[in-house]
Amino acid sequence: MLDLTEVILNEGKVIQYEVLIELEVLSYRFGDFRIIQKQPGTLEIEKKDEQKLVISGAFDLDVEFPCARCLKSVSRRLEIRPELELDLKENDYIEGYILDVDQLIHDEALLVWPERVLCQDDCKGLCPKCGRDLNEGPCNCADAPSDPRMAKILDIFSNYKEV
Numbered sequence: 454m455l456d457l458t459e460v461i462l463n464e465g466k467v468i469q470y471e472v473l474i475e476l477e478v479l480s481y482r483f484g485d486f487r488i489i490q491k492q493p494g495t496l497e498i499e500k501k502d503e504q505k506l507v508i509s510g511a512f513d514l515d516v517e518f519p520c521a522r523c524l525k526s527v528s529r530r531l532e533i534r535p536e537l538e539l540d541l542k543e544n545d546y547i548e549g550y551i552l553d554v555d556q557l558i559h560d561e562a563l564l565v566w567p568e569r570v571l572c573q574d575d576c577k578g579l580c581p582k583c584g585r586d587l588n589e590g591p592c593n594c595a596d597a598p599s600d601p602r603m604a605k606i607l608d609i610f611s612n613y614k615e616v
Contacts, residue, residue, distance in 0.1 A: 454487045454551050454552070454554065455470060455472060455496070455551065455552040456550060456552075457498065457506070457547065457549060457550050457552050459502050460498050460499070460506065460549055460552045461506070461541070462612075463500060463581055464500050464501075464502065464546070465499070465500065466499065466500055466507060467498070467499040468497070468498055468499075469495060469496070469497045469498075470495065470497075470498065471493050471494075471495055472493060472495065472496050472497045472512075472554050473493050473512070473579050474488075474491045474494060474509075474512065474555060474558055475553065475555050476486050476488055476491070476514075476558060476559060479504060479516060479562055480559075481563070484565075486516050486517060486518060487516070487517040488513055488515070488516055488517075489515045489516065489517050489528055490514070490515040491513075491514050491515070492511030492512075492559075493512050494510055494511055494533075494558075495510055496508060496509070496510040496554070496608060497509050497510065498537075500553075504542065505539065505540060505541065506538070506539045506541060506547070507537070507538050508536075508537045508539060508552075508557075509533075509535065509536050509537075510533075510534065510535050511532075511533075511534055512532075512533040512535075512558055513530055513531070513532055513533070513542060514531045514533065514558075514562070515528050515529070515530050515531075516528070516529055516530075516531055516562075518570040519544075519570070520570060520571055520572040520576055521570055521571055522551070522571060522572075522576040522577070522578035522579070523572060523576050523577070523578050523579055523586050523587075523588055525572045525586075526577065527570050527571070527572050529567055529570055531562055531566070532563050532565060532577070533558060533561045533562055533564075533565055534561075534565075535557060535558075537557075537559045542613060543582050543600070545560075546608075566579045572588075572610065573599070574590075576588060577601075580592045580594060582594045582599055587600050
C-alpha cells in the first residue's frame with residue numbers, strides 16, 4: 454500500500470517512490486506461482502489533471518514455474534514495467550489516497566507472463582505410461598506398445614518416419 458496524498462493534492466506534481474512488494478504468490482485461475490525473490494521497485498506518479506494519475510514503474514520478480522514437459526520447478530524473472538493512466542474515481546488500484554501496489558503488480562505480471570517455461574530447451578518430459586522423468590534416463594516401458602493389437606501398426610509407423 455502506498456499513500457498518494459502528496460501527489461493527489463498537488464496537480465502537476467511528480468513523485469518517485471521506492472516500493473517494497475509484499476506479494477508472496479501470484480494466484481490466477483490457472484495456478485499459484487511462488488515469488489522466490491523480489492527487490493524493491495520504483496514508481497513514478499504524476500497527477501495529470503483533476504481526475505487522472507499517470508503511473509510508471511519498474512519491478513523485477515523471480516517466480517517459480519513448473520517445466521511444461523517434466524514439471525520440475527524452474528525460476529524465471531518477470532520484468533514488470535507498468536505504464537498506466539488511471540482515473541481517480543474509476544480504477545481497481547486506488548481507494549481514497551491509497552494505491553494497492555501489490556494488486557497493480559499482480560495484474561501487470563500477466564502482461565509479461567511467459568508462454569511456456571522449460572527447464573532446458575531439450576527437456577524430454579515424462580513418460581506418458583509410468584511418469585518417469587525421461588531427462589534422468591529411459592524407462593522400461595518406453596519401447597513397449599501400449600496395446601499388443603497395435604504392435605503391427607506401430608511397426609509400420611517406425612519404418613516410415615515421415616508419416
